[in-house]
Amino acid sequence: MEVVDPTAKALSVTWQEVHRDTRELARRLMKLGPWHGMIAITRGGLVPAAILARELNIRLIDTLCVSSYTSTDGAETGQGELSVLKPVIAASEDNEGEGWLVIDDLVDTGATAKKAREMLPKAHIATIYAKPKGRPLADTVIGEVPQDVWIYFPWDTEPQFIRPISEIE
Secondary structure, three states: OEEOOOOOOEEEOOHHHHHHHHHHHHHHHHOOOOOOEEEEEEOOOHHHHHHHHHHHOOOOEEEEEEEEEEEEOOEEEEEEEEEEEEOOOOOOOOOOOOOEEEEEEEEOOOHHHHHHHHHOOOOEEEEEEEOOOOHHHOOEEEEEOOOOOEEEOHHHOOOOOOOOHHHHO
16 A cells, blocks of 8 residues: 655645636547546546536536545545445446546546546546556546645645744744
8 A cells, every 4th residue: 555644745736726727628628529428536536527517518427436545534645455336337338438538636546547447448537637657547637746746635625724934943
């Protein structure tokens, strides 16, 4: 299991940045469509999927429910074994996902994208952000970040008061 130290290199992404980057993803995906529907990888893919559904006028949305991150005191701290909690229903096995978008917020190690690709080999996998290990598994990506950077998404955080450096040191 890869354990991530949440105090190490970190990138906090705001709601505005997620929305901006997901709209850019929509612009790129619009040129590749039309799409039969979308599959959101839970949980991180739910927010980008909602934005993309609006921007691309997609109304048929399914989920691929997976779990791979481990938790310590409620905070995700690393990746463990991938578990499929609910497989895709809407994209039939007949077309192997052809014409479908698979959406996630991030491709990290690539374990989830690899599982999605096994289940839907002809689907188009798109993410907002990618790390080097997972990048080859995604077809469309907006931003790339180093492997050792932990991304904090706005749905995982809340604003809080931070003491000024002059008071800490």
